[in-house]
Amino acid sequence: MTSASPREIFGATLVELGDERADIVVVGGDLNKSTFANLFGHKFPERFFDLGPAEQNMMSLAAGFASSGKTVFASTFAVFATGRPYDQIRTSISQPHLDVKIVATHAGIMTGEDGVSAQGIEDLSLMCALPGFTVVVPSDGPETVQAVRAAASTYGPFYIRLGRPSIPIIHSDNYKFQIGKAEIVQDGKDATIVACGIMVKAAIDAADSLSREGISCRVLNMATIQPADTEAILSAARDTGAIVTAEEHLKHGGLNSVVSQIASEMHPVPIESVSLNGYAESGKPEELLKKYGLTETNITNSVRKVISRKS
């Protein structure tokens, strides 16, 4: 299995979009080499604005461009793309529903050694709190290309969450990403694992290992957290009677909250969460995933547990 870096793919896709459309503008905050937005800047310097680490100005300025008819990509690290300019996103972008695409890289704990200040683990909670924002967490390179392109061609504010490392490619060339639609990666009958981002691969591996024990799991890649695919969650609850959510994010306010809310309203079933319960620390990304429980093993344990809770 080969890997790809979603942020590099984001940068390359931006350049393609810049070639295709003259109304695309990109703004960044002194992290453009890391987000790969600088690729766009090299090719289209007149449409690229590095505003320095001044994210509040960056977001309101993006809104000004958008209100003038531009489709704007605003890119920086997840912690600086959400918490720091949250009020600007809320007032300048979300409330007037402007065409700004926030693409955050270095989300989650896989930023590793930089420590807790750089680990964006609250961003989905913040962004899902904004009405009208589409929130997407691609699970690999091919899905990243399609998510970025879908955002560019769909009016309205988007938040696309990317990580730092290269991650395994799990989608074939035939895969078709659709905004607001969860992908059934594989079907099963005993429980459903609903995952997003890097945890989709862990979910697939967990389902494989459980199948050897005779436990059959459906795996849903819920790339769009908001608006959520209500039908897919309802079907999972009805068909399999138990759900495990898996995300590289705090338990509160992200994928687990979204899935639990839908299930509790429409078809309550036991739900377990594989997620973070608090801040992590500095360390190698793989060490952090293991210490803080974002593992295939933790998913398989959670599936066994959730099945045991079925009435």
Add this chain to the structure above:
Amino acid sequence: MTNSVQTSFPDQSLSTDELKSRAIDIRKDIVTMIAQGGSGHPGGSLSAVEILSSLYFKVMNHDPQNPKWDLRDKFILSKAHACPVLYVHLAHCGYFPSAELATFRKIDSRLQGHAHIKTPGVEMSGGSLGQGLSFGLGSALSARLDKKESRVYVLLGDGECDEGQIWEAAMAATHYNVDNLVAIVDRNGIQNDTWTKDVMNLEPLADKWRAFGWNTVEIDGHDFTAILSSLEEAKKVKGKPSAIIASTFKGKGISFMENNPDFHGKAPNQEQLQQALSELDNLK
């Protein structure tokens, strides 16, 4: 590129005397709509009347019949709590009927408590201070990118200049050498809690803008001749943005509101409204 479409504004035929007379009617509408709404911000609305009248009637290219006209100049009300002064000007220009002013802050109204783009002619949703200069800079850069002659005017409160984002935008505007952007500071000396000098000293305010590289002038913000002249001069400045520090009186034109911190965000009661209208009528 030149503006080939005939627009309703600016209205070159308006004399300064007519502007002064109209300013009295505008102040009456402002206090009336805030009294009807039962809440709102009269002080910082009344201080900015001459600034908005100059822009909307005499300076900006805009077309009330076509609020989204591609080549329009834009006015951004960063101090969005002062939206009554904006709504009254938009109504007087014909963006919506003046009768609608009576719906301010009421359910189902297009005239929200802080400026929102659902109102025809309002360019930016605001209400959280400090964001308008950045928004205006994005609009100005977009116009430059599209080779349009559109100019962008941003009205800032003086207390609003406490917000750090104002200075992020001020730095970026000169970095990008925009000259189609004008920041006007409504320097009325009063913010929500009390006098600006007591909350957070802003001085030397003009020197701060100059230090950020802006072409900066200080004027009497109630003097139409001074305002119009500073706006015309700003058009001639190339390669950098212009800041106009407009010295004003909060609550201007009404004795018990003028220079009174209590009327930053308080509506007049019926008795106060009648007194205000009577005082304004006596100015005619």
